[in-house]
Amino acid sequence: MGDLFWPGDDRAGDHFTSASFLAVMVLLEAEWADVDLSGVDAERHLEWLENESESGGNPVIGLVELLREATGDTALHRGLTSQDVVDTALMRMAEAAVADLLADLDRIVAQLAELATEHRDTPMVARTLTQHAIPTTFGFRVAQWLTGVLDARDDVRRLRFPDQLGGAAGTRAGMVELGLDLPLDDLPWHTTRATVTRIGDALAGCTDACARIANDVLALGRPEIGELAEGSGGGSSTMPNKANPVLSVLIRRAALTTPQLAATLHLAAASQVDDRADGGWHAEWAPLRDLVRRTLVAVSQTDDLLDGLEVRPDRMAWTLAGAGDDVLAEQRALAKHAGHDPAPSYLGQAGAIIDAVVARSKETR
Amino acid sequence: MGDLFWPGDDRAGDHFTSASFLAVMVLLEAEWADVDLSGVDAERHLEWLENESESGGNPVIGLVELLREATGDTALHRGLTSQDVVDTALMRMAEAAVADLLADLDRIVAQLAELATEHRDTPMVARTLTQHAIPTTFGFRVAQWLTGVLDARDDVRRLRFPDQLGGAAGTRAGMVELGLDLPLDDLPWHTTRATVTRIGDALAGCTDACARIANDVLALGRPEIGELAEGSGGGSSTMPNKANPVLSVLIRRAALTTPQLAATLHLAAASQVDDRADGGWHAEWAPLRDLVRRTLVAVSQTDDLLDGLEVRPDRMAWTLAGAGDDVLAEQRALAKHAGHDPAPSYLGQAGAIIDAVVARSKETR
Amino acid sequence: MGDLFWPGDDRAGDHFTSASFLAVMVLLEAEWADVDLSGVDAERHLEWLENESESGGNPVIGLVELLREATGDTALHRGLTSQDVVDTALMRMAEAAVADLLADLDRIVAQLAELATEHRDTPMVARTLTQHAIPTTFGFRVAQWLTGVLDARDDVRRLRFPDQLGGAAGTRAGMVELGLDLPLDDLPWHTTRATVTRIGDALAGCTDACARIANDVLALGRPEIGELAEGSGGGSSTMPNKANPVLSVLIRRAALTTPQLAATLHLAAASQVDDRADGGWHAEWAPLRDLVRRTLVAVSQTDDLLDGLEVRPDRMAWTLAGAGDDVLAEQRALAKHAGHDPAPSYLGQAGAIIDAVVARSKETR
């Protein structure tokens, strides 16, 4: 699975593909009816189902027809409604994707913690609004990257992926008619979509955190600065000289698109009405898929980016030296006011803050 | 404070006005320098400050100049940077606004719990994709509204509003130079903005939940349906006959705009670079203000909407009767399959689900 | 080509698929080198190319490698840069898609003109803010639908799809070195992306116009109103009684997503920097693809929706009668003020406006 319009898409593997969606829905119908559907090769009918899905507005009607025909078992799906199957399938797929995502985030966290520690005392110039400000360390910068990723991971960890079991209008009337007594701890959420919007918000938070790293690599990797570089730059179709920071470029790309996808999920949630929305529900599926896959790709690319990141302490030192006395102007002013000579260094709590962030990264949840 | 372009804006009171922003910033400077600035009438200079704010890109530089001039105390602000003041002021304002928001959400929760209980057994027709589906109760519908609000409130309750104290580049170098030893439990978040995006996401969740209610009032309040009505409809400038569902209209309006504001906060977060972003930081302030005020307004309007909501069980019963046997077609099919006569009612777990949601609404956090 | 996450996607045919993208790029390389590449089966390598595209950040580097290897012709692509190929391919694909789109829009325009004329005098009640207002005609309503589509079509007709030929940095240095003298009427637009954003804006305008129609069908097709109905409603997976307005639901769905895709194109344009953007360029491709396909689908569905639309003048008359004297309250007030008896009808210029809109629809461009 790949996408010529989204280089790197194959990193998301089979998550949220049409084939996976179909497979999960078949599995859910099998679980519900307590029958073995592993012999049904639904994927062979994928194209038919894709086209058929329009007539009912969702893919379940065609699927049930197909499964009943293949098995001769008309009891399949009984008691469920299309939304039960689609929503639960989305959650199962999201849960699997988020498990992979968390594994990647964990790797990034470990890499960043190590990098921050390694460069705890590597001096560089801090930059605000693009201009030289005061001294800092590269470890402190990495601690900021790490904080962003930890915050994002916290939100991802908090996600829940409940089944949707409500029947035609959420009341579970069909289930009760069939003598089923479902537990009341997971309630239907057919028209209250925080379940979905929280996923979108948390994933957008991930690409925010990754882009914050990529932006620094892009800025500090400009040849005139040269303090960071991607380990293996991408080539050009015409310029033999180029080594492009391709991973950073592609990460940044993702972060320009995910917030609007998360917003679309909120707009869909805000369009809920009656006992099943007339468009708001249907508008969720593709944006959620794109959000999940793009986030998986961006996070995986960030993992690789850090893996190969070249840090150049010499260039950092050179820039800092070149920035000269100016970057100590604040210190001089403050020391003068306080009536003492400037301290020998001007790094404040940088080291202690690095240590605190690294310690946070090692907390078990 | 009101806004002719946003009817109802005055419900947000003084939250996040320019004057409040200024007052909080003065307070923060006073706290930091441990001086009394209550005698300084900064608001008199608000217009000057608004105009002056462009030259430094934020309002703090002009404010510090003004305060130092007014007091003769050049030690004011020492050790801080503009971002410390702006970010902390945003958090203080957000905290105050969210306190009011939670009070309104609590009122809505209480109203909805009562309404759901009152109409636990009020029959109405469930509608999916605008069409009659199966029987349900109005209490069950209200339980869905309530679930949405409870989910939104959970996210709002989880928000935190930390101070920002990092100095020029987040390292607290100036503070240390001045002999201050800040605690390490609240770390600088100058370039990691989950602090801000989480607020945006949670507030968009609130307008989602309110719009879900308003949409139902609008749909079920159409004269041909008439099952719900706003207590005191709005008039028309030309049609004496009109009683418009104005509150619902204005709530729905808000929910069409807040997701894009929350997305803007994510885009700003994803634009972080260096030790202070070159635009990403500045892009947060106005969208956050608008998100907060619009959410306060929408939630307050929802409170009023529920306060005056007219529920018409007779019309609900009439529609259900008119829907006829069709809405029991599913039940008949399932009963036939199960080999028994249809049960006398077809409400499934509606009552039990209502009870569970109402019980959830009464949990202390 | 279909998409289980976007029912109806197959209506967009081969437009903007990965395979089409690849085929157009091969064609462009063939045109540029003036060689016949029809014998190269690039599509066989599509998956390899999709995966390979990450290393250079776009699919062209791999493609050129593949083509040179297949043909042994190292002169292929010479003078071009990746962006020339990708951008020109996007424009060629967009031009083909827009041609189909315009054909569908023309059909819709013709249908609406006919419908407006047919129902020029079919009375119905006008509704504002969901409530009965004054009398109108269904033809007048259709004239509003038509105006929306005509406005959208005007914007689509104005689109241009220029080739991108700029070489490595837009200066055409490579072309000149190779002795080529390109005309100066179509200039490079490698970092000025109105070319792309205008497409996005125009397509969002199309889904706006289609949704405006679908919203009315959904509202007026509620069983309690019943003035409109989709010709062949969609079924339910569990309720035998349902006939859902599926086309309207799916059109509305699209319109909830396209504005954010158009916004993403603007954000990408606003991220342009240097002589090729570090992410802003790459963020365009997938959103443009989704915008184009979803608009094609929504417009085609609108065509079908109108094709099968059931209009029920009897129900319209019945509602209007039921609305009673109230809807003439404005007329009475105005007539009283003007000192004459109310005119026998209160339709104002409805007929003349319908005629004017229908006449506009028949203008050749």
Place this chain on the structure above:
Amino acid sequence: MGDLFWPGDDRAGDHFTSASFLAVMVLLEAEWADVDLSGVDAERHLEWLENESESGGNPVIGLVELLREATGDTALHRGLTSQDVVDTALMRMAEAAVADLLADLDRIVAQLAELATEHRDTPMVARTLTQHAIPTTFGFRVAQWLTGVLDARDDVRRLRFPDQLGGAAGTRAGMVELGLDLPLDDLPWHTTRATVTRIGDALAGCTDACARIANDVLALGRPEIGELAEGSGGGSSTMPNKANPVLSVLIRRAALTTPQLAATLHLAAASQVDDRADGGWHAEWAPLRDLVRRTLVAVSQTDDLLDGLEVRPDRMAWTLAGAGDDVLAEQRALAKHAGHDPAPSYLGQAGAIIDAVVARSKETR
């Protein structure tokens, strides 16, 4: 008029303020009734009106009450509906704002044409994906900026600002009842909002074009590059050494927010239903206001930015020299392939393209 949350807001002057909105509405009511309302000090009642506007969902009902009371003339507003007044007022305000905007755009165009001509032969290195690519000229870069602004200006010039005169439901029934015969060349657009979305799209195009300039100033103004600088940088509240590129930062800020505002206008348009939308209409006003003011501010700041822009040809030459032979690698490869020695320069059609863009900038429309 200023805004502490949006430094520079005062540049937008009185455009789209609540007071201006009110004044235009009073003027429209005066025009319609052909009476002199200049003696009515409506602004004195602005706060009352702002608060009152909620009860009818828009400010017109309160305004008409106020005007009728002040004048004793109950004929005021007769035949109009609230939407006529609000929509026409929005258009009048937009027209005035766009006139100022175009004047600023014209100034920017003139400045850029001059700058491109002045630096037609100023060598610099082209950068793609942040890395050195091939040689170019600063004039060529400016020609790209100019192309972006010209494209944006073309779209702004095409905007139209029609009055809205439709009465209660667009049919002009009230007008006809009163004996008025309105012309049919400007038809009501009460539920077809391309009128509004086109403004949003065109304004977002302006901030795109301005941000494209600002991004370059920010990147090339980094101290390690130093090829461009803002004439008068902004200061810092704590670092005496800082000269921040504040105008560029604030321009970039705007461009991060306007696309989502334009998207909101599309979402509002796509929510049109019946003869007046239940929220979609109301959601337009504030986002349109913000879009207009922010665009005015950003364009005015871009004018100032260019006014004071410091261009440093020596630094450009120094970077290019430092980039060395690498940036001619493409030329060497192409020349070798073509079988001749590399040409003495590698600027392709840069000069001719600059001339063509400058010529375009001088075309009268």
